[in-house]
Amino acid sequence: MKKRVAVAFTGPSNSGKTTLIEKVAKRLITEERVAIIKNDPKDKAVFDTEGKDSYKFSQTGAEVVVTSPTRTTYFSQQEKRLDDIIAMINDFDILLVEGLKTLPLPRIAIFRNEIDESYLDCSEAIAIDGSIDINAYAIPSQIDILDLNNTDQIIAWVKTHAKSV
DSSP states (O other): OOSSEEEEEEOSTTSSHHHHHHHHHHHHTTTSOEEEEEOOTTOOOOOSOTTSHHHHHHTTTSOEEEEOSSOEEEEOSSOOOHHHHHHHHOOOSEEEEESOTTSSSOEEEEESSSOOGGGGGGOSEEEEOTTSOGGGSOOOTTSEEEETTOHHHHHHHHHHHOEEO
């Protein structure tokens, strides 16, 4: 696999995106430096505890970095472009992106129970489980069909299709 590559995962809420990315990352981290970007389009994620210093600092509107011997956390009050985020992370071999379906990255759409065909226009592959009857859908021939429960197959697809960034 080329170094500094990226691939995206997309799909409806509760389709299994986070679980799949977690499985893929845990396997890849043994051989690659992995970074993950998660989109939060509804701005509902909570990253700090009210009343703590870092929370107070982030509430000022300033860019805040909290550093310790085991991690560095960056709180930004501005939306960042993918290139900006890549520059900040910098030290990775493979970047896994959850969401952000407008980014020009190779993309696996994840589905359970039914396929939302609106995702097919922005995806190069779909990952499904046995809850879906694939014959009930008109999947374009250029879209790869992957087994959502076969992590090896998903990783092989990622290694083959990830794009240099």
